[in-house]
Amino acid sequence: MTKVKICGLKEVQHVQAASRADAIGFVFAPSKRQVTIEQAAELAKHVPVDADKIGVFVNPSLKEIEDTVAGVPLTMVQLHGDEPDELVKAIQVPVIQAFSIRTKEDVVKLKQSLADYVLVDAPGTDYRGGSGNVFDWSLLDGADIDPARLIVAGGLNPENVHAAIEQTTPYMVDVSSGVETDNRKDTVKIQEFIKSVKGDFVEQTMEKVGFFGKYGGQFVPETLMKAVKELEDAYNEAKDDPEFHKEYHHYLSEYVGREQPLTYAKRMTEAYGGPKIYLKREDLNHTGAHKVNNAIGQALLAMRMGKRKIVAETGAGQHGVATATICALFDLDCVIFMGEEDIKRQQLNVFRMKLLGARVESVTKGSATLKDAVNEALRYWVTNVEDTHYLIGSALGPHPFPTMVRDFQSVIGEETKRQILEKEGRLPDTILACIGGGSNAIGMFYPFIQDKEVELIGVEAAGQGVDTDKHAATLTKGTDGVLHGALMKLLQDDAGQVQEAHSISAGLDYPGIGPEHAYLADIGRVEYRSITDDEALAAVISMSRLEGIIPALESAHAIAEAEKQAKQMTADQILVICVSGRGDKDMATYAEKLEGLA
């Protein structure tokens, strides 16, 4: 997709308005938009780290360029004068050379440029290059210039930029006066221009591979890069292969038992006295939770890549059980890392994994919970990367995991959408799902993200309260950080050390959150709230007694929030809760914590 450069910025608010742009231009040549190195350095602090910072010059000396590149610092240089080839060659960062296009003869010069990129512009009036006018793009037709080197400028605005892209298919479009009002940059026009090129935010997240806004990436040791890239390629190829989809859905229906009902919860509806409540029944999946959807998808992919050894980690054990199950089904070698603390809490699931033939490795380091199990699984993967696939269980980790896990789990939301349209003839008003790493939630939400009228609510574990130090409310209390391969929101201290998360639910006590959730929170598309251990336990009782469904502790967080949310809603509205898993695995905790009931 074509990149966007916003040029000639002088004020912080305009740099911030351009946060979705791929490049920001600072003009150092004499112009009404001219800035000093110091001013640009200050503005550059507000530019996203992954955006290019481009300095615009007219006939500068090499020293002037070098001082400016180092001083701001800049990542690219754009030249608008009659700079000699020697200068272009001497510049250490990528160079853009600008050309005014009047005739076909001007176009020939583009090919001769030694610069990394060529920028085409209408002939200028006030200074070389820019006039704010559109030139005849058809002059570029038949020009032997690689579109991957081409940057189009000159009189672009939110209205005409599409036509420019269609006609010239450039690497980047460059706008300056087209986003100004009365010779001053206009925040609204800047945002409109970017939106016009990139579409809405969903398309934008697709555009920059591996990132959701600023979150995501592949922050792993070099040893793993080959495996991560191989997986990325394999997944890209598989997701476009109808045979792969057929196989995946075959196992979902024949083995997992999909599709799962969207159950009308009559007694909950009556008890809450608000909207009609529906439950998406992931608890009815074989193995008892949504985790199996993803385990099948990734196991099929691993086999497609010729890998027959699987390593995984698990917190509550649901992902471990799902992985062990699928490894038994496909005869794959299976090692599962689990924190010592979680092994104690989830003995039933540990035994299930062993019965299914998996090797369960106890992790005694750190807090001996999910975070530490992920560390050990990553180390195991680093050491055995050639023949082993790391089957990550949540929408976490280095790209492509967050995207891939979301896609495999999107079956939840896709079914829900179809089912609610069949039952009610319209989309729900509100959808709730619990969040640890966030896989059931992103699977449920993703098919609804473009349906702006549907309110999406993710529910985190507040543990003993978000104002205590025992919680797992990453989006409520976390800050930007890198853990386990991705930039996301993280519970961490002032020195960047990752903190231990707490929740009564072993599946939610992870100090990070899937990068796509962090992004959806930032842009306000999904609202994130938190529920305490006690509130979740109370919801276990109420749901068990109202509907005869004993939910998993994780799911109980969504149910507890649903009860609060229902109070704000009316009888003609519809609320859907994702019941991500059943409570069998939590029976020991329920027996201990809810002893008074017996």
Add this chain to the structure above:
Amino acid sequence: MNRLEQLKNSGNKAFVAYVMAGDGGLHRLKEQVQYLQGAGVSAIEIGIPFSDPVADGPTIEAAGNRALKQGVTLQKVLEELQSWTFDIKIPLLVMTYLNPVLKFGIERFTTECRKAGVSGVIIPDLPYEHKQLVQPYMDKENIKLIQLVTLTTTDIRLDEILREAEGFVYAVTIKGITGSRDELSQDVKTFMQKIRKKSPVPVYAGFGISKSSHVDMLRDDVDGFIVGSAIVEAFNAGKIEEIEPLIRAVTTA
């Protein structure tokens, strides 16, 4: 002149020693650095403890946890380095995971590193693809961002990484995490020869180097060795003098 450049021009095999800052208390770092400098190492890599060091094996992880328990932070380590008044003749490198740097602030990190006399930085979870996150700030302060290459690095990536390599290349000898190994595989020799042929900067072998036999096996194929776990273990056990033969095995021609 940058000390890494001097090291490159010296012509001898380099011995880079890794220490975990704050293992046993931050006050020990100074004496450890002075000791290693006196023992003849060529450069010192100062590890910053991190809660989730996935590239490290049990020895360095345990040392990091001991340091964290002492309240050691990136800021305190940089302040400690800045307070030193003794003569440091060899390059100091900082090895840290990305998250403490992000939290500290990338620009502030590079500025403080420069003030502390740091010549290079190693960030094992910052791959080539994302190095632009940090590189411009390093360039501004003239600090080298050391790149790692491993046995699993594909040829195309290797060429890309080496093209932009600066300081030295950290060539990982094993498919795995840090920590002492008994044997190195024969593939490693071929791998080192390949990298050295292509690399514009010196090639140092690291991860798993703990014995003179490792040094003997690779000495003709690399420009230096990086030793971590063995030194960390020796400091922790109070037996650092046992490392001296290994240092001599590298630095004595």
